Structures are given as structure tokens and as C-alpha cells.
Amino acid sequence: MSEVILKVDNLKKHFPIKGGLLQKVVGHVKAVDGVSFEVKKGSTFGLVGESGCGKTTAGRTLLRLHENDGGSVIFDGKDIFALNQKELRDIRPEIQLIFQDPYSSLSPKMPVGEIIGEAVREHKLVPEKELRNYVMQIMRECGLQDHHIDRYPHEFSGGQRQRICIARAIALKPKVVVCDEPVSALDVSIQAQVINLLMDLQRDRGISYVFISHDLSVVEHISDEVGVMYLGNLVEKAPREEIFKNPMHPYTKALFSAIPTPDPTVKMNRIVLEGDIPSPAKPPAGCKFHTRCQSCMEICKVTRPEYKDYGNEHFVACHLYNKQ
Ligand code: SF4
Numbered sequence: 001m002s003e004v005i006l007k008v009d010n011l012k013k014h015f016p017i018k019g020g021l022l023q024k025v026v027g028h029v030k031a032v033d034g035v036s037f038e039v040k041k042g043s044t045f046g047l048v049g050e051s052g053c054g055k056t057t058a059g060r061t062l063l064r065l066h067e068n069d070g071g072s073v074i075f076d077g078k079d080i081f082a083l084n085q086k087e088l089r090d091i092r093p094e095i096q097l098i099f100q101d102p103y104s105s106l107s108p109k110m111p112v113g114e115i116i117g118e119a120v121r122e123h124k125l126v127p128e129k130e131l132r133n134y135v136m137q138i139m140r141e142c143g144l145q146d147h148h149i150d151r152y153p154h155e156f157s158g159g160q161r162q163r164i165c166i167a168r169a170i171a172l173k174p175k176v177v178v179c180d181e182p183v184s185a186l187d188v189s190i191q192a193q194v195i196n197l198l199m200d201l202q203r204d205r206g207i208s209y210v211f212i213s214h215d216l217s218v219v220e221h222i223s224d225e226v227g228v229m230y231l232g233n234l235v236e237k238a239p240r241e242e243i244f245k246n247p248m249h250p251y252t253k254a255l256f257s258a259i260p261t262p263d264p265t266v267k268m269n270r271i272v273l274e275g276d277i278p279s280p281a282k283p284p285a286g287c288k289f290h291t292r293c294q295s296c297m298e299i300c301k302v303t304r305p306e307y308k309d310y311g312n313e314h315f316v317a318c319h320l321y322n323k324q
Contacts, residue, residue, distance in 0.1 A: 003041045004039065004040055005208045006095075006210070007073070008036055009071055010035070011034070011058065011061060011062060011068060012030070013054075013066050014032075027281055028281065029280050029281045030281075031232055033283075035058050035233065037225075037227050037237060039176065039208045039210060042208060044208070044211050044225075045227065046211045047210060048214065049255075052280070053277065059212050063097055075095055092119075092123075092172075096169040096178070098182045100184055106161060108152065111149065111150050112164055113136075115168055116167050116171050117134075120171050120172060136149060138171045141167075141204075157190075159194060163197065173205075174207060176210065179198065181213055182198070216259050220259075225239050225313075228251065228252045231280055233317070235249045235251055236248060236251075236252045236315065236316045238313060239313055242314050246314070248314065248316045249317070250293045250295050251273075251293070254271040285301065286300050286301045287318070305318050305319045305322060306322065
């Protein structure tokens, strides 16, 4: 069995809602409400769901950019939330983040070489006199050219800027990279190039990814395992082929039914989800999806379905299968 590099167990992140004259806590937005998954070494876990489902908060909490409100994250044998600030700083290079918007995450006043080399220098990952050559080598690996090293972010296209962000992360020799919608701000023609770069780097360096996206075609392409989030919970999780061949949860079926097919003769049976995603501050009782589910039964309105393994490492939380 492959080794697990990241184990997320029952992770919770609840943001307080303050109100009234005294700004007292009057409720909580349960952005992440008990999420569990594992990432194996050198593999990709795709996290999908509509905007507002909590996938970005989950990604940031597992990096400890937010403190958790429950659960644990074990990275390479270390409990992330038990680390003190010095220990956390020491492991930072090993667990990196790539953002959606490459432009706002790059300092406009720094040349590319400094952007990529800054944290390498800070963590003393290579001797100072070798730093420039090391940065150039990483840039080449990420499809950038040597003369780009003294240029500034505004001189690059969106795709090149994302390559700079990837190079900055890779230069730190990470074991895990959380990629938060890394291609959604790019033209479709550029998206494939950046995805291929991420896959090449994974093959060559054995990096593991948590790949957060609302784009199922991209997730299908890059992921080894896929988790579907709805209102702060994973409602389904399975190896890629299994989940795309046999989606079980009604929410997953609706999401997958919207994936465009390249064959114009294939008729799409799209399942249209009625209504908006409810507020995570006031999630519906029972199954959180019951207000939009076409298969809703009485039990769904009062009892939360158990998240269970139905074989082939295929986990689902839905009463439709509990009856069997
Ligand atoms: Fe639909 Fe009920 Fe399953 Fe929830 S538990 S997804 S409401 S059938």
C-alpha cells in the first residue's frame, strides 16, 4: 500500500458571526465541518464542489493558515496543529500553496529571481553563492527562461505568472502542494500547459497535491482520488475512475452531469440543481443537501446520513444506500 503523506481527520473550521452593539458571537459559519481524507505520496487528491462549499477554507486550514476548531492534520508524521511557531516555520517549505490569482500573489516590486529565491534564502536551502544558479535551474524546470530572472511580474502573461508561482513553491522542495484553483484564472489553451507542468513536476519530484477546483474536467485529468464537498462536508470520496464511472451521491451526479462531452452525438442528461446553496451559518437539518435533492425522502429531513464505505474505497453519505 502507498505511504500516506497527509492525513486530514474530522477537520473543522467555524468562523464566528458577531452581532449587536457589543459585537457578541451570535452564531458560527461552519465552513469546514468534519472533513477527512488522506493523500498518498506522489498522488493527487482532487477536492471539488460549488463555490462556497468550503473547499478553499479546508485547504487553508490544513496548511494552518487558519487555526482549526476540531480535528487533526498529520503531515509526514507530524501533527500540524500541535507544532509551535518555530516548528511550524521549519516545516513550511515542505507544505506549500499555489493560489488562484498569480498576479496578486506576486510582489510587483520584486524581480522574478528574488520572488523565487527569497524563501529559499530565508530557509537556507542552498548556499548563497549557488542561489542564482539554483533559481535558474528551477525556472527552466518550470518552463521559464534564464533571462526572465531579472524581469518583473507585470512583464509576463497570466500563464507565465502562474509558472513563476509554481517555481516559487517548487524551489522550496515541498512534499505537498495545495493548489487552490490554480488554472481557473487562465485561458483554456494555457490551462492544459500548466496542468501538464504540475503533472511533470509530480512525476519527477514525487510531490503530492491537494488540487482544489470547481472544474471537473481538470480534476478528472489530474487527480488519483476525488472528494466532493457540500456545505462544509465531504459527501462522497473515491478513486478517480470509480467516482467518474459510478457517482453515487445525488449532488455528485448533478455536478458530473454538467461536464461537457467532446462528442456532439452524445446527448447530455443534465441534472439541474434547483435553488442556491444554503448558508453554512444555518445549514438545513438532516442531510444538508435535502433542500435541493430530487431524491429527498422523509428521513433525509431529520437524520444526517452516515458517511460509509460501499466498496472499492468509495465513501458516500446518503440515505439512498443506507437502506440496502
Ligand atoms: Fe438526497 Fe436524502 Fe441522499 Fe441527502 S440523504 S442526498 S436528501 S437522498
